[in-house]
Amino acid sequence: PDPGWRVQRFREVGISITAGMIVGFDSDTRDIFEQQYDFAMASRIPLFSVGALIAPDATALRARMVREGRLISDSIPSGLPWSTNLVPRQLTPREVRDGLQWLCNALYEPSAFGERLLANLDALGRCGPPDRGVARRLFHGRAIERDVARLVAGFGLLGRDEARVLAQVAGR
DSSP states (O other): OHHHHHHHHHHHHTTOEEEEEEETTTTTTHHHHHHHHHHHHHTTTTEEEEEOOOTTTTTHHHHHHHHHTBBSSSOOOOOOOOOOSSSSSSSSSSHHHHHHHHHHHHHSHHHHHHHHHHHHHHOOOOOOSSOOTTTHHHHHHHHHEEEEEEHHHHHHSOOOOHHHHHHHHOOO
């Protein structure tokens, strides 16, 4: 078969990439947050999950953190993506938390998020004529499709910058 069929098929199904970034490794220094931001902005990947390195139970990392006296807590932090239970060599837990909060805010600032989202749409290209029934299916389709439609529509209500990004995306 023609190798181009895969790209066309991905466009038809609306495939997209999400990525995850973890900070708090022993090699990480204070500039890791700017490095991660620069990487994300150059990647054309719109969605990133961001978190701190943790040492789960029964892992070599946890055993090493205990041995070196760098385990903060016996339990794995929950609820916040920037929580950690270990002390990296070159960052304090507070630097990890503050840096991750900055990184999350910077990545999802409307113009930065919009820039990555529009670049991603450009990379995927057009997949044919506009689908006139998409709005009807989103608002009257499966529950997950309705939830997505409400989430997207709500994004434009968050503020002027968010509404501008949503209009740019809809225009693409």
